[in-house]
Amino acid sequence: MAESGVFSFEQAGDKRLVIRLGGSWSLQSRLPPVSEVEQRVASASRISFDAGELQRWDSSILTFLTKVTELCRQRQIAMDRSGLPPGIRRLLELSEAVPERKDALRQVTRQPLFERVGNATLAMGGGMRAMLGFLGETTLTFGKLSRRQVRYRGFDLSLLIQQCGAEALPIVTLISFLVGVILAFVGAVQLKKFGGQIYIADLVAIGIMRDMGAMMTAIIMAGRTGAAFAAEIGTMKVTQEIDALRASGFSPMEFLVLPRVIGLTLMMPLLCLYSDFIGMLGGAAIGVGMLDLSWTVYFQQSRNAITLTDVFGGVFKSMVYGLLVALSGCLRGLQCGESASAVGNAATSAVVTGIVAVVAACGIFAVVFYVLGI
Amino acid sequence: MRHNGNENGGGAHFTVHDLTMAYGDLVVMRDLNFAVKRGEVFVVMGVSGCGKSTLLRHMIGLNEPAAGEIFYGDENFTRADTERRQEMLRRVGVLFQGGALWSSMTLAENVGLVLDEYTDLGPAAIREVASLKLALVGLKGFEDYYPSEISGGMQKRAGLARAMALDPEALFFDEPSAGLDPVSARRLDDLILELRNSLGTTVIVVTHEVPSILAIGDDCLFLDADSKAVIARGHPKELLAHPPDPRVRQFFTRGEEARS
Numbered sequence: 049m050a051e052s053g054v055f056s057f058e059q060a061g062d063k064r065l066v067i068r069l070g071g072s073w074s075l076q077s078r079l080p081p082v083s084e085v086e087q088r089v090a091s092a093s094r095i096s097f098d099a100g101e102l103q104r105w106d107s108s109i110l111t112f113l114t115k116v117t118e119l120c121r122q123r124q125i126a127m128d129r130s131g132l133p134p135g136i137r138r139l140l141e142l143s144e145a146v147p148e149r150k151d152a153l154r155q156v157t158r159q160p161l162f163e164r165v166g167n168a169t170l171a172m173g174g175g176m177r178a179m180l181g182f183l184g185e186t187t188l189t190f191g192k193l194s195r196r197q198v199r200y201r202g203f204d205l206s207l208l209i210q211q212c213g214a215e216a217l218p219i220v221t222l223i224s225f226l227v228g229v230i231l232a233f234v235g236a237v238q239l240k241k242f243g244g245q246i247y248i249a250d251l252v253a254i255g256i257m258r259d260m261g262a263m264m265t266a267i268i269m270a271g272r273t274g275a276a277f278a279a280e281i282g283t284m285k286v287t288q289e290i291d292a293l294r295a296s297g298f299s300p301m302e303f304l305v306l307p308r309v310i311g312l313t314l315m316m317p318l319l320c321l322y323s324d325f326i327g328m329l330g331g332a333a334i335g336v337g338m339l340d341l342s343w344t345v346y347f348q349q350s351r352n353a354i355t356l357t358d359v360f361g362g363v364f365k366s367m368v369y370g371l372l373v374a375l376s377g378c379l380r381g382l383q384c385g386e387s388a389s390a391v392g393n394a395a396t397s398a399v400v401t402g403i404v405a406v407v408a409a410c411g412i413f414a415v416v417f418y419v420l421g422i
Numbered sequence: 423m424r425h426n427g428n429e430n431g432g433g434a435h436f437t438v439h440d441l442t443m444a445y446g447d448l449v450v451m452r453d454l455n456f457a458v459k460r461g462e463v464f465v466v467m468g469v470s471g472c473g474k475s476t477l478l479r480h481m482i483g484l485n486e487p488a489a490g491e492i493f494y495g496d497e498n499f500t501r502a503d504t505e506r507r508q509e510m511l512r513r514v515g516v517l518f519q520g521g522a523l524w525s526s527m528t529l530a531e532n533v534g535l536v537l538d539e540y541t542d543l544g545p546a547a548i549r550e551v552a553s554l555k556l557a558l559v560g561l562k563g564f565e566d567y568y569p570s571e572i573s574g575g576m577q578k579r580a581g582l583a584r585a586m587a588l589d590p591e592a593l594f595f596d597e598p599s600a601g602l603d604p605v606s607a608r609r610l611d612d613l614i615l616e617l618r619n620s621l622g623t624t625v626i627v628v629t630h631e632v633p634s635i636l637a638i639g640d641d642c643l644f645l646d647a648d649s650k651a652v653i654a655r656g657h658p659k660e661l662l663a664h665p666p667d668p669r670v671r672q673f674f675t676r677g678e679e680a681r682s
Binding site for chain 1 (some may be wrong): 483514518524526540
C-alpha cells in the first residue's frame with residue numbers, strides 16, 4: 049500500500065464524486081492512468097478530494113492532478129481543491145498563474161512536398177549567395193594584402209603554419225603509407241596473373257603522384273584542419289570575440305581568415321610532396337616484401353614511370369585543395385550560429401563542404417589535364 | 423546635423439535619429455530618437471529581451487539599422503564607409519557581456535593589440551601601457567595569464583582594460599554587472615564613475631540592474647518591448663520618484679506594487 053500512490057472514488061450524493069488519494073506518490077514508481085478518472089467523472093458535475101491517507105508526494109501527484117484539472121475544464125465539471133494539502137494547492141495555483149501562451153506552442157505542421165522542395169531551393173540560393181559573398185570578400189582582402197594594407201598578427205600566421213604543417217606529419221605519414229600499400233595490393237593481384245609484377249611500381253608511382261597523394265592529404269586536412277578552423281572561428285563567434293575584433297576596428301577577414309588561408313595553402317604542397325614520397329615507400333614495401341622485387345629495381349621502375357609534370361601537377365592540385373579546405377573551414381566558422389550545437393554543425397559542415405569541393409575539383413582537374421594532354 | 427529638440431547643440435556625443443532596428447522582418451524598436459551628451463553616464467534600460475543590447479550593437483556598427491542614422495559627434499556613422507568607421511570606432515571602447523577577450527592571447531596581448539596596431543609605440547612601451555591599464559582594473563601581475571586561466575569577474579575587468587586601451591572618448595558597456603557578485607558589481611560601478619570623473623569619458627551602459635542604474639546614471643532611456651518604443655527618459659532618480667508609466671514603476675520596484 050505504501051509502495052506507490054493510489055486513488056479511489058466515492059460517490060457522495062447524486063452528482064458529487066470524491067477522489068481519495070492515498071499512499072506515497074513518487075516519480076520513481078509509474079504514473080497512475082487518468083483514463084480511470086475519465087470514466088468515473090463522466091457522470092459527475094462536481095468533484096472534490098480527500099487526502100487524509102496521503103503519506104508522501106512529489107511532482108507525480110501534481111502531474112496527475114493537472115491532468116484531472118484539464119479534464120474537468122473540458123467537461124465543465126466544478127472542482128473543489130479544499131481537500132488537498134496546502135502545499136499541493138499552492139503549487140497547482142503557481143502552475144496556473146501564467147496562462148498558457150497559445151502562440152508560444154510551436155505549430156508542427158507537415159509541409160507539403162512542393163513547399164519543402166521550394167524552401168530548400170530558396171535556402172540553397174541563399175547559401176550560394178553567401179558563399180559568393182565570402183569569396184568576393186576574400187578576394188578583396190587578398191587585394192589589400194598585395195597593397196600591404198591588411199592587419200593581422202604575424203605570430204598567428206607562424207602558429208598556424210606549424211599547426212597545419214609540421215603537426216600534420218604523423219597522420220599524413222600513416223595514411224599515405226597505407227594508401228601506397230593498398231594501391232600496390234590491388235594492382236599486385238591483377239598484374240601477377242600475367243607476370244607483370246614489375247609494373248606495380250608504375251601503377252603506384254603514377255597513381256600517387258598525379259592524384260592520390262594530393263587528394264588524400266586534402267581529405268586529411270579537411271577532417272583535421274578545416275574542422276578546426278570552423279570550430280575555432282565558430283567558438284569565437286559564440287563568445288563575441290569576433291564582435292570584439294570588429295568593434296576594435298579589425299576585420300575578421302583580415303585577422304582570422306587571411307592567415308588561415310595563407311597558412312594552409314602554403315603548407316599543402318609541402319605535405320603533398322611528403323605524402324607522395326611516403327606513398328611510394330608503401331608501394332615499395334609490398335613490391336619488395338611480397339613480389340620479390342629489389343629496392344633498386346622498384347625505384348628505377350618508378351623513376352622511369354613518372355615525369356616532373358606529374359609531380360608538379362599533383363603539387364599544384366594540392367595547393368588548390370588547400371585553398372578550398374581553408375576557405376570552407378573559415379566560411380562555415382563565420383556562418384556559425386550562437387550556440388554550442390551550432391559550433392558542432394559548423395565543424396561538420398566545414399568537413400563536408402571541404403571534401404565535396406576537393407573531390408569536385410579533382411574531377412575538373414582530371415578533365416582539364418586530359419584535354420590539355422598533361 | 424540634426425539634434426533632438428530638447429538637446430542644446432554642441433554637447434551631443436552621440437545622436438540617434440529615427441533609428442529602426444530589426445532582425446529580418448521582426449522589428450525590435452521603431453523610430454528611436456535620442457542624444458547622449460559628452461561626459462555623461464547614459465543608461466539604456468528595460469526588461470530582458472527588449473532590444474537594449476541590440477541598440478548597443480547598432481551604435482557600434484555590429485548591426486545595420488533597418489532605417490535611421492547614428493551620429494558620432496557631427497559625423498554620420500551609419501553612412502560612413504568601412505575605413506572611416508574603423509577610424510571612428512578607435513575613439514570608443516566596448517566591454518562585451520562576457521568580456522569577449524581573445525582567448526588565444528594573454529591579457530597583456532589583449533590590451534596591447536590595438537596599441538600595437540594604432541600607435542607607434544614599441545613593444546616595451548606597449549607592455550608598460552598594458553600593465554598600467556590592467557593595474558587600473560586591479561589586475562596587476564596577471565599580464566601573462568590567458569583568459570581561460572582567470573575567473574569570470576576578472577575576465578570582465580580585463581575586458582574593461584582592453585576597452586580603455588586607447589583612452590577612448592566613450593565607453594560602451596553591455597550588462598556590466600551580469601555574472602558579478604554584488605561587491606564586484608559595485609566596484610565596477612565605482613570604476614565607471616571614476617573614469618568619467620577623471621577622464622571625462624562618455625559612458626553608455628546597457629543594464630537592468632536597478633541599484634547600478636541609480637548609482638551611476640545621469641540620464642536614462644527606458645525601452646519597452648511591447649510598444650517597440652521609448653516609454654521614459656530622464657534622470658533615473660527622477661524616474662524612480664515620479665514614474666511616467668506603470669511599466670517603469672514596476673521595473674524599479676521589482677513588480678512589488680503590481681502584486682500588492
